Amino acid sequence: MHPTLTEHLLDLVQNAMDAGATFVEVSVAEEEGTITVTVSDNGRGMTKAERQKALDPFQSGGRKHPARRVGLGLPFFLQMVEQVGGHFDLRSEPGVGTSILASYRADHPDAPPVGEWPEGVVQAMALSDQAEMVFRRTRGDRVFTIRRSELAEALGGLADAEALDLARRYVRERHEEFLGKG
């Protein structure tokens, strides 16, 4: 099991990229003691049977590792949500994309902390050169959004170490402003 929500989200963004998505949006909203998480992509999507398999830890998409029978990203996330008595929904349609939605009480003793969000955002961005990624945190009426395309444009790409470090510092500053520490 992952220690924080950010690790779960890294797994789910990776799933989206593996599904050929060119767009993925991750949102974590905190409102009146409830945390709502959504991860939506425009990847190849899944049939009903594939959706059921995706939640089984002893199954994987089978494209990257055809002989492997383990895939833990989504099952780990589902396990976490169930453990904290939350609600989970997986919607997916072949050719359209996949949306994962979860909500749970923030004050549940086993609810994971959000974790190192700025580092997680930049690490996710290092998965793809082309895909657009949107990361959003909402707390009440405060919203913090980072788009991969904006950072890549400002930095002339997000491939090299210097660009990734500047991106990390930028996201960290904006994130601290969002948290009220700036």
Place this chain on the structure above:
Amino acid sequence: MTKLTLEALRKLRAAKQDEMARREADGSSGTILIGMGTCGIAAGARETFDAFVRALAEHPTLKRVAIRQTGCMGLCYAEPTVEIAMPGMPTVLYGRVKADVVPQIVEEHLLKGRLVNDRIFDKPAVDLMKPRKS
């Protein structure tokens, strides 16, 4: 400290464009690929990723090295795994690269051009080499 706006990022990078173009032209960059599947993350690959970014970003000859992440590379038992492709050197897959090993790899492999032999895992898992038709 000055606020780091998108405009500030643009200027910081623009000032270095000429230098960056020269480096690309002489092929002195390379690529570091970090396995960050569920297994890699559990073994500390996030800290490894950050350690490489921080170590290379400020280094005059290494800051243009590309750093990418990918899913499981098939060596879950040896996570975190890191593939390094530097010009003039063989592409090498290192295993058990926790953040505290990163300075050694930067110093030996990236700067001195010497392999860190006791960390090399040269064969990906069988299912990556020959996908079975099952």
